[in-house]
Amino acid sequence: MKHIVQTELRHMKDKWLSQKAEEIQGCADIHNSKCFYQAIRMLYGPQSAGTSPLLSIDGTKLITDKPGFLDRWADHFSSVLYRPSSVSNDAINRLPQIPINTALDDPPSATETLKAIKQMSTGKTPxxxxxxxxxxxxxxxxxxxxxxxxFQAMWKMKPYHRT
Incomplete structure (x- = not known):
């Protein structure tokens, strides 16, 4: 009897999972992200609000408080993002130099404005x-x-334009 109940439960679970997979695929096919993520959340359940403990930089202390987390992440990203460059100045000097496009310093023309208007997508949310x-x-x-x-008046107000 126990075996029959377990088999029946397994079949019910398989059927439910199959229906969820079809629902999720249907949402993805019609590009409905709200429906897609709701179905995923239904499948996986609510996210835990807790946080995992973090080790200090030297790996000797367990950090469990929010200020400690923030300090540790700040240290981590500082060490990752603010590393000294390993590219030599000789390598940089060997790169080919191209002339500066000074036309980009000019204020926008009516032709450029018209071109930008023509390139705008219609049927989209403003x-x-x-x-x-x-x-x-x-x-x-x-x-x-x-x-x-x-646009030309705005261009004149910018600090980086050339006069």
Whole structure:
């Protein structure tokens, strides 16, 4: 009897896992990330809120408090990110030098503004200014002129431009 119950439970679990796999695949196929991650969370259960202990740099002390964690991670990333360069100056000097593109220092032109407007994707959610690309594309030459003037005024305010 015990063997029959265990077999039945195993079949139920296999069926449930198979249905979950199909559900997750369906979410992935339609690019629904919210559905996908909800199904994954259902499969794996809630994440633990606890943290694992951490060893000190020399490996002799167990760190269990939050300030200690933060200090240890800061030490770790400092040692990883702020290493002295191992590239010699001779190797850097042998790299071919290309001329500086000074055209990038020029303020944006009406042609560049129009080109940027034409490259905007339609049918997408508007950006931070909440203006859809369709507005820019359908507004015409007056909009392009005004945008160009605005971009040029912004360019003049930047500290890195050349005058």
């Amino acid at each position: 950006g931070a200014n909440a203006i859809p690309a369709e507005i820019y594309k359908s507004a015409g030459p007056l909009m392009t002129q005004n945008l160009t003037k605005m």
